Amino acid sequence: MKKTTWQPRTVAAQAAGHVDPVTGAIVPPIQLASTFERDPDNGYRRGYIYARPDNPNVRVAEEVLTTLEGAATSLVMGSGMAAATTAFLALDRTPDKPAHVVAPNIMYWALKNWLAGPARTLGIEATFVDATNSDAIAAAIRPGATRMVWLETPANPTWAISDIAATADIAHKAGALLGVDSTIATPVLTRPIELGADIVMHSATKYLNGHSDIIAGSLSFARSDALLERAKGLRSSLGAVLSPFEASLLVRGMRTLHLRVAHQCASALTVARHFSGHKRVAEVLYPGLRGPGHNIAAKQMQGGFGGMLSIRVAGGEAAAIGAAARVELWKRATSLGGVESLIEHRASVEGPGTPCPPDLLRMSVGLEDPADLIADFEQALS
Numbered sequence: 096m097k098k099t100t101w102q103p104r105t106v107a108a109q110a111a112g113h114v115d116p117v118t119g120a121i122v123p124p125i126q127l128a129s130t131f132e133r134d135p136d137n138g139y140r141r142g143y144i145y146a147r148p149d150n151p152n153v154r155v156a157e158e159v160l161t162t163l164e165g166a167a168t169s170l171v172m173g174s175g176m177a178a179a180t181t182a183f184l185a186l187d188r189t190p191d192k193p194a195h196v197v198a199p200n201i202m203y204w205a206l207k208n209w210l211a212g213p214a215r216t217l218g219i220e221a222t223f224v225d226a227t228n229s230d231a232i233a234a235a236i237r238p239g240a241t242r243m244v245w246l247e248t249p250a251n252p253t254w255a256i257s258d259i260a261a262t263a264d265i266a267h268k269a270g271a272l273l274g275v276d277s278t279i280a281t282p283v284l285t286r287p288i289e290l291g292a293d294i295v296m297h298s299a300t301k302y303l304n305g306h307s308d309i310i311a312g313s314l315s316f317a318r319s320d321a322l323l324e325r326a327k328g329l330r331s332s333l334g335a336v337l338s339p340f341e342a343s344l345l346v347r348g349m350r351t352l353h354l355r356v357a358h359q360c361a362s363a364l365t366v367a368r369h370f371s372g373h374k375r376v377a378e379v380l381y382p383g384l385r386g387p388g389h390n391i392a393a394k395q396m397q398g399g400f401g402g403m404l405s406i407r408v409a410g411g412e413a414a415a416i417g418a419a420a421r422v423e424l425w426k427r428a429t430s431l432g433g434v435e436s437l438i439e440h441r442a443s444v445e446g447p448g449t450p451c452p453p454d455l456l457r458m459s460v461g462l463e464d465p466a467d468l469i470a471d472f473e474q475a476l477s
């Protein structure tokens with residue numbers, strides 16, 4: 096059976112079918128070399144020159160990810176932030192003609208801060224809108240100046256849902272690109288390129304790797320065009336490529352992505368249902384529950400609503416921090432998407448100016464038995 100006809104999960108399980116031609120090893124070897132031999136005729140027919148532009152282990156990870164996303168090609172980077180900032184820096188712009196972008200009010204905090212601050216000095220001008228509202232996105236677009244609309248769906252830390260297909264239409268009609276931070280949805284649940292996105296970004300630190308033991312990021316592209324070439328050039332000149340060892344761990348993580356995400360979706364829904372309507376809970380935020388965004392989520396997420404939820408604790412900030420202090424099984428830590436469940440008081444992480452409600456605990460559901468997770472948070476609330 097030909098690799099080109101394999102389903103995405105088959106490609107992921109087999110690490111794109113790579114077998115080491117020298118030893119027959121069924122796990123791609125870690126190639127640590129910083130430099131590669133030139134051919135006698137001065138060429139580089141084996142395809143590698145130096146490990147800053149890319150390296151063999153990064154290319155295996157990219158091959159798997161490109162299949163998972165249904166993309167033309169992918170770039171694996173040293174972090175999610177490296178990937179996201181590269182997507183913006185690669186936009187078409189000149190010193191006297193900045194690139195205008197439209198981005199969500201609710202999005203990954205560090206990226207929003209970068210867009211609102213340092214990005215301005217680099218010729219990127221962001222307008223932040225309620226990205227759950229397509230009309231608000233359309234109204235923020237400046238015809239001829241807007242280069243990209245950026246979505247994050249579900250969005251940190253309220254899991255607000257944006258309509259990818261509707262936003263792709265709006266962006267494309269105005270001659271702008273659509274970029275999607277799909278870290279939370281993962282390619283198991285949503286394939287944004289099939290819905291019209293031009294660039295898909297991941298913090299591969301999260302679900303793609305899935306074991307809380309590397310920092311990595313990625314960009315997948317709908318087309319191999321000038322945008323890709325500029326992003327590739329930035330990765331090389333900024334030195335933002337992932338190291339071979341971490342790329343190898345990322346490939347190992349992606350082999351089990353489908354299994355992990357399916358379990359995490361089922362458990363998150365169980366936890367969300369258990370605590371919605373609970374007397375010590377003000378609100379459970381989860382796109383799998385009836386509420387704003389649920390119908391769009393059901394349309395663009397296949398097989399589940401993700402492993403992330405947030406609980407707003409009745410009694411406000413002190414009650415929320417108190418509950419987080421009493422958990423024994425959940426780990427109090429930032430980040431998400433690993434096999435162990437994490438909980439965090441998100442407003443403490445984001446700091447002054449955050450739109451995050453002060454009573455909100457962000458929960459990343461791992462692979463434990465959901466009954467244990469529920470019992471532990473029950474005792475923490477009481």
Ligand SMILES: *Cc1c(COP(=O)(O)O)cnc(C)c1O
Nearest residue numbers: 174175176203276278298300311
């Ligand atoms: C973690 C995260 C990022 C940043 O990724 P890093 O790997 O930490 O640089 C961006 N977007 C989302 C949604 C994230 O959860």
